[in-house]
Amino acid sequence: MLSESEAVTSDTLLEKIRKTLPDQDILLIADRPPSSVPEWVVTTLSSTEALATPRPESRRTCGLILTPWVEENQLDAVIAHLRDFLSLELYVLHPGDSMEQTRRMGALGLRCLETFDVNGQPWGLNHFSLKTYKKTPNWLNSRFWANPQLWNKFRW
Numbered sequence: 258m259l260s261e262s263e264a265v266t267s268d269t270l271l272e273k274i275r276k277t278l279p280d281q282d283i284l285l286i287a288d289r290p291p292s293s294v295p296e297w298v299v300t301t302l303s304s305t306e307a308l309a310t311p312r313p314e315s316r317r318t319c320g321l322i323l324t325p326w327v328e329e330n331q332l333d334a335v336i337a338h339l340r341d342f343l344s345l346e347l348y349v350l351h352p353g354d355s356m357e358q359t360r361r362m363g364a365l366g367l368r369c370l371e372t373f374d375v376n377g378q379p380w381g382l383n384h385f386s387l388k389t390y391k392k393t394p395n396w397l398n399s400r401f402w403a404n405p406q407l408w409n410k411f412r413w
């Protein structure tokens with residue numbers, strides 16, 4: 258369980274990011290969840306439960322991880338598993354806005370959406386969506402692949 262000051266901070270954080278999240282099917286990963294989980298969170302799993310969950314038949318619409326609520330030694334594995342198997346979109350909220358944290362989230366494929374201040378402490382909200390993860394390059398089209406006009410002209 259979280260202390261009283263951490264609970265106030267967690268409630269404030271959840272209120273701030275609620276407007277960013279989709280309206281349905283939110284999965285929260287928390288080893289140390291607050292005493293009152295909001296009604297808009299459909300499912301709550303611990304990090305070990307999330308890692309033990311094999312590939313489900315259907316993914317959740319959105320996954321949410323608040324890094325203080327997850328064990329530090331399992332954080333990268335939980336983010337990767339949630340990103341790859343359990344949700345279509347992933348939001349990760351972490352304290353601080355250090356360059357190290359930005360690089361760590363970037364290495365996992367997440368992009369910083371915004372940073373905000375809660376009780377004098379900076380927090381960063383990162384996002385991953387497979388739809389927006391990588392833009393299709395302009396050279397990736399049928400015009401550059403087969404080149405039938407060059408068949409039997411050159412030997413590669």
